[in-house]
Amino acid sequence: MRKPKKLLNNPIDVCREQLEGLIAACGGSLQKIDGISAVVRAGLRDEQVLVLTGGGSGHEPMFAGYVGDGLADAAALGDIFTSPAPNVIMDTVKSANRGKGALFIYGNYAGDNMNFDIAAELLEEEGIPTRTVRVNDDMASAPAHRMQDRRGVAGDMMVLKIAGAAGRHSRELDEVYRLAAKANDNTRTIGVALSPCSLPQTGEFNFDIPEDEFELGMGIHGEPGVRRQKMVPADQLVTELVDSLYGDLALATGDEICLLVNNLGASTYSELLIANRKVHQLLAERGIRIHDTLIGSYCTSQEMSGYSITFFKLDDELKSLYDAPCHSFAWRK
């Protein structure tokens, strides 16, 4: 079986070294928090709600790449595909806290839920209020009547965008929470994987997909998807993905969305652009307006080949916040 092939140093240093590389790229706008695997953006204001994100590493540029002006204020990072520990989350908040509490925004995974909840409880005891939005945009991970079981994937960035913009205007934790929760409610993602990902520590692929098949709905850590099937033309697949997203979001003629075609790692721009073409065609036929289109590597799964498509449904309030400027490693607007 084929082995992963990467230019690394000692695999146990990947998370530390890549974070140093990210911080170096940001020219002072992103700062390491001493002693823990966490970053905070420069320019935090007094009396602002802290928008905190985080989760396992391995999805670069998520999460640290979304820490910046108009996006997340700080990120607590775990090892590859591993939640940050409660003390890392707590220390990140205490280091960056500006007296108005913290909004936690992270993907809905058991390990993250547990560790962020423990941190939240301990912070409350210290007088720092928190609220939590567990992003659950991955519609392939559970049916619509079990929304609480859906995982968070690329849609994290939409929720961070809205929360970051809201945090520029409001100093009220509940208000920033309300808007972030609405953004999450309005976001759906579905993905397909063509090839596996690997953990640098193991040097082995986590699983295998036959050469003539793809997997619909695979998770960004390689969680099983909805089904495997033989390869089909891109337009046929994209039509199915759009149908699913359209239905799950209950879109109707006249609705407006932002679109993300996200590279899970090793797909070519050709594939992403061809998918985008079909999404635009299908939505135009249905009278859905596309306010903004993002295409590229926004939430990856190491060297996995495949992509995900995210719809973020707008209303006037969300659109205004989406259009606000932002500036981080992964997103400049």
Place this chain on the structure above:
Amino acid sequence: MRKPKKLLNNPIDVCREQLEGLIAACGGSLQKIDGISAVVRAGLRDEQVLVLTGGGSGHEPMFAGYVGDGLADAAALGDIFTSPAPNVIMDTVKSANRGKGALFIYGNYAGDNMNFDIAAELLEEEGIPTRTVRVNDDMASAPAHRMQDRRGVAGDMMVLKIAGAAGRHSRELDEVYRLAAKANDNTRTIGVALSPCSLPQTGEFNFDIPEDEFELGMGIHGEPGVRRQKMVPADQLVTELVDSLYGDLALATGDEICLLVNNLGASTYSELLIANRKVHQLLAERGIRIHDTLIGSYCTSQEMSGYSITFFKLDDELKSLYDAPCHSFAWRK
């Protein structure tokens, strides 16, 4: 042998469909030129020098992704890894011409040189003056005493940035040419490949690289590089790449550069960020300032795994032009 695996429709439609997808993503800021594979940006001014780029497809987001405000004004596109035909180049210029001539900026390849030169000659006969900068940043492709034989790779984007910014201020073809030529003189790139690329039309990899080796200096169409060798730690490789770039550009303490760590396709962000960390460390030790750092997929070679590193040496004039805003699919500043 492993086969390429991609989500496409009919492979012969890749170029057309991906261009439609790119234009759809740009929301009106990028326009197709009727009847040919070429794009022009919205908002061209009267009496401006036309900055024209182009070349073979397959390197997305290059070239069309760099057509936008403050970058290239138009791009003439060939099939995958194939130069645009002279008539496509001519028609692009005639469609976008604003009466001040055209500056051609493209990678130094025999096919492109021939076709752009033919177009230039025919345009001159029609009274449209042209100048040409053949980007030759790939220092692995020929030794320093044969600069004219070096190929153009990711460094194209630095030259387009400077020309696009210059074209906002100057209406003189010779002046925009002078600045673009200086940008090219100040740009060097070197790359490494870990795995092959494929042509969608053939459905086969162009070559193979043994599982435990990489190739230093491979071209973005799979042209042979300087040598193959066993995998080494990333820091060791990056040190060699930086030494090469440093020497070839004759950098000295106090110099200032912009840095691009470019994904050739399938490399992970982990690898790019770890490379970036080492470049920053090495240049800090040598007293070289890094004015800006770009990391991501800017000039790809389909699904090739590997990356290139570009140094763009600044002076006051180039720095001011580099810092000007720009807005295209692939680069927003």
